[in-house]
Amino acid sequence: MSEPLVFAYPGRLETSTGGYAYDRRLIECLTALGRPVVPLGLGDGFPSPSAAQMEAAEAKLDALADNSLVMIDGLAFGVMDRWAARSADRLRLVALVHHPLALETGLSETEQVRFRQVERKALSHVRHIVVTSPATARGLVAHYGVDEEKITVALPGTERATVAKGNNTPPHILCVGTLTRRKGHDVLLRALERIRDLPWRATIIGSRDLDPVTTSELEMLRHQLKLTDRVTLTGERADVRQAMAGADIFALASRYEGYGMVFAEALSQGLPIVACHAGAIPDVVPQSAGLLVAVDDVEAFAAALRRLLAFPLERRKFADAAFVAGLNLPGWPDTAAIVSSALNRVS
DSSP states (O other): OOOOEEEEESSOTTOSSHHHHHHHHHHHHHHHTTOOEEEEEOOSOTTSOOHHHHHHHHHHHHTSOTTOEEEEEHHHHTTOHHHHHHHTTTSEEEEEESSOGGGSTTOOHHHHHHHHHHHHHHHTTOSEEEESSHHHHHHHHHHSOOOGGGEEEOOOOOOOOOOOOOOOSSOEEEEEOOSSGGGTHHHHHHHHHHTTTSOOEEEEEOOSSSOHHHHHHHHHHHHHTTOTTTEEEEEOOSOHHHHHHTOSEEEOOOSOOSSOHHHHHHHHTTOOEEEESOTTHHHHSOTTTEEEEOTTOHHHHHHHHHHHHHOHHHHHHHHHHHHHHHHTSOOHHHHHHHHHHHHHTOO
């Protein structure tokens, strides 16, 4: 049996985001590989905790035995620079970086600079870093001064699910992503308004609770654009993969993704994709499987949707290529094996 791992995470592990899904499946599959995992919740407030919340999180980590192997989710670790500086010799620290905190959409320039500075300091004290995409690895080397040899890329696993038939009348456009600014739902809604002359219906699945302000803005925009009869905002749903199986096109206008697990899931179910050149998305979505446009370019996003809607045979070609690309995606046991191997090298 492998050495035990303490896996520390902020907030609630059951939160419905790609990052938390990665954490849950990694814990599950590491355990299945024979590595005992001890989950350790660090509490709420991250990545902007109050002084009391930070103190409580640090106290939990300070209570760990000397020389413990500890992996900490970057949503919390990225702002724990002072704790990391005083704990790096006592604990064997490994950071799990889904994407750098400074790249979250909606931050002021001052906030971006602060997050970049503290995360750079925090990462300088770890013995190893696990990232979820080559794009994130490249960013840490180029902008955070991280030695490439300290990084392991462990792509998220993708589970197989029913392949979409892509024969709805009218075509069904599906979007899956938490209602936050980074996901670019405002761009999607404005793009859909520009193609209202074509037959289609659209569904946006994603939590309405993590960013209530953005949720309200999107509801208002949907009404202003007179799309209430064609676009449905469902909130969270447990049957996302079933929804993908019943769709014709997957569209998500994210302004940044550290990986983009929903894109991989869409590929695996043979859905043609419309998305943006942002973060790791071009690494996940091959040109044969989707149309990628510039971030925040509403006209280009609308044109890409129009192309797939107006030419069914071309849409089918992209769908077939998406399914082929999906066959080459790793499973969660593959992800866990890569991470476990990296952990074995942490001394």
